[in-house]
Amino acid sequence: MRVCIVGCGHVGLVTGACLAERGHAVLGVDADASRVALLRRGKVPFHEPGLDRLVARHRRSGRLRFSGSIAEGVRFGEVVFICVPTPPRPDGSADLSFVEHVSRSIARALPGYRLVCEKSTVPVNTCDQVRATIAKYARKGADFDVASTPEFLREGRAVEDAMKPDRVVVGVETPRAEKILRELFRPFGAPIVATDIRSAELIKHASNSFLALKISYANALAAVCERVGADVMNVTRGMGLDARIGPQFLSAGIGYGGSCFPKDVRAFEAISRQLGYDFALLREVERLNREARERFVQRVEQQLWIVKDKTVGALGLSFKPDTDDVRESVALAVVRDLAGRGARVRAFDPQAMEAARRELRGVRGVRFCRRAADVFARADCVLILTEWPAFAKLDYARLKSRMAHPTILDGRNLLDPEALRRLGYTYRGVGRG
Numbered sequence: 440m441r442v443c444i445v446g447c448g449h450v451g452l453v454t455g456a457c458l459a460e461r462g463h464a465v466l467g468v469d470a471d472a473s474r475v476a477l478l479r480r481g482k483v484p485f486h487e488p489g490l491d492r493l494v495a496r497h498r499r500s501g502r503l504r505f506s507g508s509i510a511e512g513v514r515f516g517e518v519v520f521i522c523v524p525t526p527p528r529p530d531g532s533a534d535l536s537f538v539e540h541v542s543r544s545i546a547r548a549l550p551g552y553r554l555v556c557e558k559s560t561v562p563v564n565t566c567d568q569v570r571a572t573i574a575k576y577a578r579k580g581a582d583f584d585v586a587s588t589p590e591f592l593r594e595g596r597a598v599e600d601a602m603k604p605d606r607v608v609v610g611v612e613t614p615r616a617e618k619i620l621r622e623l624f625r626p627f628g629a630p631i632v633a634t635d636i637r638s639a640e641l642i643k644h645a646s647n648s649f650l651a652l653k654i655s656y657a658n659a660l661a662a663v664c665e666r667v668g669a670d671v672m673n674v675t676r677g678m679g680l681d682a683r684i685g686p687q688f689l690s691a692g693i694g695y696g697g698s699c700f701p702k703d704v705r706a707f708e709a710i711s712r713q714l715g716y717d718f719a720l721l722r723e724v725e726r727l728n729r730e731a732r733e734r735f736v737q738r739v740e741q742q743l744w745i746v747k748d749k750t751v752g753a754l755g756l757s758f759k760p761d762t763d764d765v766r767e768s769v770a771l772a773v774v775r776d777l778a779g780r781g782a783r784v785r786a787f788d789p790q791a792m793e794a795a796r797r798e799l800r801g802v803r804g805v806r807f808c809r810r811a812a813d814v815f816a817r818a819d820c821v822l823i824l825t826e827w828p829a830f831a832k833l834d835y836a837r838l839k840s841r842m843a844h845p846t847i848l849d850g851r852n853l854l855d856p857e858a859l860r861r862l863g864y865t866y867r868g869v870g871r872g
């Protein structure tokens with residue numbers, strides 16, 4: 440089938456490349472001319488394992504092309520996916536202005552029947568607005584359907600997730616739309632959950648909020664474990680092996696970040712409130728998340744007594760491993776906080792240095808190191824802020840001698856406490872006795 444993707448970011452580009460890999464012809468459209476130029480040269484604008492190979496392959500196969508024109512995209516694609524940002528507004532609700540803008544542009548370009556799918560994460564009822572907007576701005580009698588096809592990929596594993604999804608959710612209101620989407624997604628071999636549009640929209644917000652809740656639950660457990668000398672890793676392992684609970688996202692640490700969980704929890708809480716339901720649990724999820732980060736910073740303070748003028752090594756700046764994305768990164772928030780208290784922070788990340796530099800421009804006291812080992816130089820303590828697997832493989836025996844005081848505060852429970860203590864480190868994880 441011929442597909443148009445509007446918004447070639449983490450979701451749109453991955454979706455487009457994976458649809459091309461499954462045999463469809465894709466035209467990716469983006470409003471950022473420099474991004475389109477980059478993609479046309481075969482370059483991928485962010486780090487996502489396996490994506491550059493896929494994009495290169497389908498530039499060659501001719502099944503993946505790029506354009507700056509929505510009109511061209513809508514003429515080309517029988518199905519049009521909206522994959523633009525839905526950032527938070529100050530009150531937590533989703534800013535839908537990008538979605539609205541794209542809906543208007545699609546409306547003006549409709550050449551005949553098109554199926555317009557929202558893939559951006561949006562509050563329930565947004566599809567109604569998309570339908571109304573297209574109907575308002577299109578010529579009279581324009582033929583189109585709208586659908587909700589939420590995306591569940593995880594950055595860092597996006598290609599894998601999009602190629603082999605656990606399920607594909609399609610929210611539709613006509614048999615024609617359902618038939619098209621079943622045909623489009625059949626090659627992925629995943630169960631297709633076909634439902635009404637509102638349920639599909641809710642599935643996305645409900646899923647992300649539930650995953651965030653699991654993380655916050657683990658962080659609250661960690662606080663209890665610390666008070667009784669128990670190890671949260673043992674507790675969550677014992678829980679997670681129960682098939683009704685499952686082990687994933689039950690990780691204590693410094694909290695969740697990224698471009699999705701924080702904004703989606705807030706947006707779900709906001710839309711529930713607008714609908715007249717006080718989803719107080721979601722506010723608590725957020726509070727626990729904030730608390731996890733604050734407890735960690737307090738721990739740094741306890742360790743150093745006075746933070747000012749101390750040298751603190753920071754390993755990890757991206758919001759999670761295998762990405763260069765620093766949007767709402769808790770690691771960056773911790774670095775910013777400690778630098779604000781006068782610490783001299785030596786920071787390193789395998790992929791996110793450039794993005795972090797941009798984000799921390801103007802923050803005094805942060806020095807970016809070329810290698811992970813460099814953050815240990817004369818450090819009073821080193822913090823693990825993102826669980827990059829490479830940080831578990833560092834030569835801690837050798838690095839110890841580079842530190843002023845061999846102390847590691849592990850905000851992601853990445854390292855083996857006993858092994859580090861045997862090497863002579865003062866080590867503290869999160870919720871580990």
Ligand SMILES: NC(=O)c1ccc[n+]([C@@H]2O[C@H](COP(=O)([O-])OP(=O)(O)OC[C@H]3O[C@@H](n4cnc5c(N)ncnc54)[C@H](O)[C@@H]3O)[C@@H](O)[C@H]2O)c1
Nearest residue numbers: 446447448449450469470471522523524525559560590594
């Ligand atoms: N990043 C994730 O892991 C993830 C996962 C699932 C769902 N989502 C959701 O998908 C949506 C997109 O997120 P993302 O991470 O891909 O964002 P992103 O910022 O990586 O990419 C968005 C792209 O849209 C382009 N764009 C903005 N306005 C446009 C317009 N008017 N016309 C054409 N292109 C336009 C931008 O230039 C950018 O390339 C959001 O709603 C997000 O919540 C994200």
